[in-house]
Amino acid sequence: MATALAELENEVRRQLALLDYPAHPWVPPRGEGVLDVAILGAGQTGLATAFGLRRQKVDNVAIFDRAPPGGTGVWTTFARMRTLRTPKHVTGPDLGVPALTPRAFFTARDGAEAWERLHKIGREDWQRYLDWYAGVLGLPVRHAHELLGIGQEAAGGLLELRFATPSGETMVRARKLVLATGMDGSGAWLLPPPFDTLPEGRVLHTAQAIDFATLAGKRLIVVGAGASAFDNLAVALEAGAAGATMLVRRRRMPRVNPFRWMEQAGYLGQHHALPDLLKWRFTRHIFELNQPPPQESWDRVADDPRFRLVMGAPIEDARMVGEEVEIATPRGAFRADAVILGTGFTFDLGLRPELAPFAPQIRLWRDAFTPPAGEESALCGASPYLSDDFAFQEKAPGAAPALRHIHCMTYAATLSMGLSGASISGMKHGVPRLVDGLCRALWREDAEAHLAALRAYDVAELTSTIPQELLADAAE
Numbered sequence: 259m260a261t262a263l264a265e266l267e268n269e270v271r272r273q274l275a276l277l278d279y280p281a282h283p284w285v286p287p288r289g290e291g292v293l294d295v296a297i298l299g300a301g302q303t304g305l306a307t308a309f310g311l312r313r314q315k316v317d318n319v320a321i322f323d324r325a326p327p328g329g330t331g332v333w334t335t336f337a338r339m340r341t342l343r344t345p346k347h348v349t350g351p352d353l354g355v356p357a358l359t360p361r362a363f364f365t366a367r368d369g370a371e372a373w374e375r376l377h378k379i380g381r382e383d384w385q386r387y388l389d390w391y392a393g394v395l396g397l398p399v400r401h402a403h404e405l406l407g408i409g410q411e412a413a414g415g416l417l418e419l420r421f422a423t424p425s426g427e428t429m430v431r432a433r434k435l436v437l438a439t440g441m442d443g444s445g446a447w448l449l450p451p452p453f454d455t456l457p458e459g460r461v462l463h464t465a466q467a468i469d470f471a472t473l474a475g476k477r478l479i480v481v482g483a484g485a486s487a488f489d490n491l492a493v494a495l496e497a498g499a500a501g502a503t504m505l506v507r508r509r510r511m512p513r514v515n516p517f518r519w520m521e522q523a524g525y526l527g528q529h530h531a532l533p534d535l536l537k538w539r540f541t542r543h544i545f546e547l548n549q550p551p552p553q554e555s556w557d558r559v560a561d562d563p564r565f566r567l568v569m570g571a572p573i574e575d576a577r578m579v580g581e582e583v584e585i586a587t588p589r590g591a592f593r594a595d596a597v598i599l600g601t602g603f604t605f606d607l608g609l610r611p612e613l614a615p616f617a618p619q620i621r622l623w624r625d626a627f628t629p630p631a632g633e634e635s636a637l638c639g640a641s642p643y644l645s646d647d648f649a650f651q652e653k654a655p656g657a658a659p660a661l662r663h664i665h666c667m668t669y670a671a672t673l674s675m676g677l678s679g680a681s682i683s684g685m686k687h688g689v690p691r692l693v694d695g696l697c698r699a700l701w702r703e704d705a706e707a708h709l710a711a712l713r714a715y716d717v718a719e720l721t722s723t724i725p726q727e728l729l730a731d732a733a734e
Contacts, residue, residue: 295436476499503568
């Protein structure tokens with residue numbers, strides 16, 4: 259295995275050398291310590307964005323993540339499925355370099371036959387692939403950096419990024435900032451009422467750290483029927499929970515997964531080019547359709563006698579009755595020792611500490627577009643209305659000039675730019691579009707300097723001595 263991986267790493271370097279054109283950097287430096295692009299988030303999207311910029315010879319880049327090495331993204335933290343939900347043949351982080359594809363890595367590590375037998379890639383194995391990817395490319399990740407705030411210089415317009423690190427606070431200046439902060443990167447995981455009134459420890463969320471060993475012997479209620487709800491329910495039962503009742507608002511379990519339809523070059527590559535009305539209609543339908551649990555997640559619990567599924571049971575109230583949590587629904591009241599919420603997330607830029615000061619000035623879809631009667635959507639309306647380079651826009655021109663330098667590569671970019679941020683399926687098309695937008699912005703801002711460099715360019719290509727008579731003819 260080690261030999262095969264070493265050979266693959268050599269092949270990565272060979273293929274990158276073959277593709278290395280144009281070969282020289284082109285972005286003028288802005289001063290010592292000033293980054294051209296800072297990327298927040300060292301998960302799959304942040305890593306791929308840094309690689310894409312490097313291929314375009316934008317090398318003055320750094321990736322910042324609050325997690326330690328091996329702990330970035332969701333795969334070893336709160337993702338609790340056994341495998342990815344995406345088909346194993348997906349590509350994306352490789353950006354078209356064959357030796358960097360997931361298939362190349364897993365085939366080198368496990369062998370061709372093992373790859374053929376593999377149904378879906380394990381979630382922890384996906385993290386191992388990403389760690390290998392970052393290592394073989396030598397991507398500039400700065401771990402243990404938590405973004406505290408974003409400012410902007412009065413002169414020069416550079417972003418000032420304030421980070422907390424183990425050794426204290428530090429300031430980083432950058433021309434551009436990419437937010438590659440995942441599903442909740444434009445809001446927060448949802449703790450809806452009435453659950454916000456329950457005592458700490460009695461209500462848990464699928465996106466938080468959970469010590470499942472403490473749930474052994476406990477009776478649980480799980481709210482929601484998405485993939486994460488099923489995965490957390492399964493882990494709880496496997497850890498010895500006495501029983502788990504799943505309460506679902508819908509009367510029927512969703513069976514159709516819109517992501518499988520979305521995995522086509524037409525939608526992934528061209529949604530961003532649609533007029534606003536069609537963007538709204540596509541995305542509203544996708545958001546409202548919801549995803550069913552993967553078959554693997556269903557099979558993990560379906561035959562367990564401790565599992566009970568109650569459909570058509572929207573939550574009416576939640577309260578403590580003695581030492582028990584009581585949940586009221588139209589199907590009756592249910593009691594348990596604790597509740598696990600699979601209630602998803604919300605878009606609310608004001609809930610993000612790094613964006614809260616800017617949130618009132620960020621243009622949202624509800625500021626830019628009025629849907630036809632009957633086609634309203636609160637989630638779509640709360641999505642940021644992005645420029646074609648993923649940058650935020652101002653509600654009032656001139657009120658927050660820093661916003662055009664902050665590029666939103668979170669799940670909230672879906673309405674404006676299609677499936678791109680926080681999605682393995684969308685990376686193949688979304689990351690190159692983001693990289694192109696960043697390069698376009700950098701080029702435009704430095705256009706005068708590039709023009710001056712062109713006019714001053716005097717490197718002679720024809721170096722042979724030219725006979726005098728030819729020069730005379732040319733003069734005539």
